[in-house]
Amino acid sequence: MSTTNHIGKPTSRVDGPAKVTGSAKYAAEFQVPNLAYGWVISSPIAKGKITKVHAEEVLAIPGVLEVFSHENVPSLAWFDKNYKDDVAPGGSPFRPLHNNEIMFSQQPIALVVADTLELARYAASVLRIDYDQQEHDTNIENKRDEGFEPGRGKTGWMPPPPPRGNPEKAWDDSVHRIEQEYVHGTQHHNPMELFGTTVEWRGDGKITAYDKTQGVVNVQNYLTKIFGLSKDDCRVINLYMGGGFGSGLRPQYSVFLAVLASLELKRSVRVTLTRQQMFSFGHRPHTLQYMKLGTNPDGTLATLQHHALHETSQFEDYTENVVNWSGMLYQCDNVKLGYQLTKLDVFTPQDMRAPGAATGSFALEVAMDEMAYAAGLDPLDFRIRNYAEKDQNLDKPFSSKKLRDCYHLGAAKFGWDKRNPEPRSMRDGNLLVGYGMAGGVWDASQQKAAAKASLTMDGKLLVTSATADIGTGTYTIMTQIAAEYMGLPLEAVTFKLGDTDMPEAPVQGGSWTAASVGTAVKNTCEALGEKLLKLAQKMEGSPLKGASIEDVQFVNGQIRLRKDPNEAVVLRDVLQASGEDKVEADSSAMPNMIKQQPYSMHSHNAVFVEVKVDEELGTVHVTRVLNAVAAGRIINTKTARSQVLGSIVWGISMAMMEETVMDHKFGRYMNHNYAEYHIPVQADVHDIEVLFVEEEDDIVNPLGVKGIGEVGLLGVAAAITNAVYHATGKRVRELPIMLDKLL
CATH class of the missing domain: 3.90.1170.50 (Aldehyde oxidase/xanthine dehydrogenase, a/b hammerhead)
Structure with a gap:
């Protein structure tokens, strides 16, 4: 219906001026x-x-x-x-x-x-x-033998698939094996x-x-x-x-x-x-993970076994998809996945950026690094040897998957080929240098959403939906989508959100907002376009008489014929001729289950990290991070890059600093403040590079977007952990990586 003018462009945030001038009002600021x-x-x-x-x-x-x-x-x-x-x-x-x-x-x-x-x-x-x-009891270590399998009850949670193949026999027959536990403690959102x-x-x-x-x-x-x-x-x-980050x-x-x-x-x-x-409410749960990996003589995975135990409250059974990703990210015919909860005297955990996947990918990707060393293979080569061409959990092909491109393009840009595989072999003066990498996978999903559009006589378009913008750029990309499909300049479009008087939209989470609300905005603008075309055809001497909606396009504030762009009608003239003050339309969008059901739909990424470690002090500096992401069509390369930058900083935080310390004597989080709950500052963040590997995918949704807020975090903590091992020869399996763990 339009030509590409706005989608894919690095557009600055339309809400930026309100935020930097202080005119943006937050919940506790309304008088x-x-x-x-x-x-x-x-x-x-x-x-x-x-x-x-x-x-x-x-x-x-x-x-x-x-x-x-x-x-x-x-x-x-x-x-x-x-x-x-x-x-x-x-x-x-x-x-x-x-x-x-x-x-x-x-x-x-x-x-x-x-x-x-x-x-x-x-x-x-x-x-x-x-x-x-x-x-009271707030210590998960006391509950190792009290885990239970959760029932269904939370939207979006999928129980692990049943075992496939013969994991134990494959373990016995494996040429190389690793068996380890991986731990990360409680983390709080702290927006x-x-x-x-x-x-x-x-x-x-x-x-x-x-x-x-x-x-x-x-x-x-x-x-x-x-x-x-x-x-x-x-x-x-x-x-x-x-x-928000899920809080x-x-x-x-x-x-x-x-x-x-x-x-x-x-x-x-x-x-x-x-x-x-x-x-006092919600957190990423303290989780214990147990991994067993074994390989065949050619370096392919013979068996993969992944079990997770994490905390929940006494009154709710909070669940995450922690282990499922391990049966999907790599090709392996003998897989066993297990997931259990245990009840503690704490508040219910809550979704925190990339819930489950951030937890599970840490254990999986560090274990894959250990397995690569055990098998005498380069960690990148080991992953490519075990590349999954389909989702074995569901026995379905991927709607699209460009993870291999992420591997190759990321490695080339990062300079992975300059890596000496021997731990402690690379130096920069008195600093040990380490390279590490890891990958990730996240769902590409769509929820039901609705929007409303109104075009006034002055050519201004207002679009509304009761969605949210938690700092991710929703205001901006919805403005771009509306401007794109109505053929208007950005300054002629206003997108409003966050009010229950507006058309209904889902919570902003799961990286589904662009797909869900964006598709609703697209559908609403197309519905408005059909109304405007009918009004334009009633105009005296209209060049659009007899044209169908497929015969026209909306460009530069006009409706024009595709076959003859000179035959056009100005949108403002349409309203003035109709006598209407404004023309309105509303529409909704739902996932096309018939089209999507045969496929597994996901975003993927590959992360490459350089660390420098002071050999005497054990201090770690994350000096370079490159994150190559394949997440479908990128609506706005500027805000998408910002999303991934934030994810990388959080990954540094997860790997090196972030930990909520519980004093089990009192059952209380002791560092419940910004002074002692450590997160990165400017001095902790160095060179970061983001690459987007675009994918054509019309199965996930009509816009072809997959969402990017969660996937950018995946693999970062594991890649840092792997780089620390390469630099020091010391394998850390419990986050965060504090000085004492390297001494």
Whole structure:
């Protein structure tokens, strides 16, 4: 319907000016009338019961409006214990302030609401609460023999496929073998923006909740079911988000507490969590992984066995696709995959960028590196020898796969051929130099989504959808897609999002937003185009009479005939001639299951890393990273590159720094702050290069996009770990790589 003008171009963010000038408003920045402030009180113990809340003492302080706790909340509003939000795992979700039971350290146990933030904070600091403390267990090492296989219950989770071939016999017959355990501890999302909610009381039980979330529709569904509100009475808005990484997929307790207080006090209320409280919900789970690999004489994999055990809470069975990728990424006929959970006295883990895959690929890709050394093969050559031409888990061909191109192009650009294979053989002065590589695979999926478009007499196009932009560039790429299919300049197009009054869209996660909402925007613009063509054909002397939609294209603000571009009608003239102030259309998009069912659809990447290690001090510097990504059609090479850059920095963080330290005596995360939860700063990040290997794929969705936010993280931590081994000869199997592990 149009010619390519915008898709694929390195377009700057359309929301950039709003963010750098401060006009972009975040959830806790909306100023509403008669605003009160809530301060959350967190449990100091990991398990037990509350015996008394001495609320009367702080209620006597002038300006304190209410103390909400289990002593007065259950009679106000609640929801069935089996109710789940749209992305909840199996089990019963956590219900704040529901009863006196404490199930994890830092559990929210009360909310003090006052006329000012300072007063609410002070009152919370002097509120006395009595406890009956009980024994807790937060150590997964104590639960190694208590793992259980989860049932179904979470959208997107696929149980590992049954074993194929004869893995144990193949292990016995293998020429080279490795058998190891790989571990990474708990990690927290730590986005810059704290979770917060501003609830505007509109009167008569109607509210507008400005909430930090990756899905306003999910939050609205959650609130309406809990509080018995109609959707007309409960509007949810999130226009900008200062990072989510999965932490905003589920409604967090801040939104529940703010809405509860607003409905009970009949006034506007704001609740914002502290940085310490950002460690009280959701995390990448502490995971133990066991790998067995064996090869044939020719270096092909004879057997692959991968088992994972990770934590969940006492009340929900959080699941991830940790081991499935190992049966898909490489060709192997004898595979056994196992996955188990164990319950601890912690909050339920939550999806964190590339959930499951970031965990599983670390173990798999370090094991593959170890296996390559055991078999006397170059790690890249070993992977190419075991290249999977189809998805053996599903016994289906890939809709497209350019991983081999990622390997070859990445290796050539990085200079992999300059690598001396012997560990500790490469030096730069007193620094040991190491090269490492790894790969990754991530789902290319699409969800149902809808959009609405409106073209006004001045030639301006407005497109809306209730999706989110968590900093990934959604505003920009949707503007590009709409401009592309309506043949308009970018400055004539406005895309709005993050409001439940807009057409419904899924939570932003899983790298499916471009495919899902982008296809809905495309369909909506095409529907609008058909309406405009009909109006254009009614114009006196119209050159488009009798033309079908396939006969025309939308270019430069015009509808013109494909066979004769000089025969055209200006869009503004169409509306003026019609007498309409605006022309509107709406549409939705769903995955084409009939077309997609025969295929396995995924993005792939290959990561190459150089590290330099001080031989005496053991300090590691990640000096170069190259990430070659095959993720279908790239809508915006600039924002896509930024996505991968962020993923690489996070991979450095995962490999070298990131760890939430639990003191099991107290059952409490001890470094719950930005000072001691270490993440990379400028000095930790050196040369990074991103390559895109574009793929033609009309099976994944009509736009041919696969999503890029998750896949860019995969392989980075493993490649760094492998490079550290090449530099030092010391194999690290537990993240992060601290100094003591190299001494």
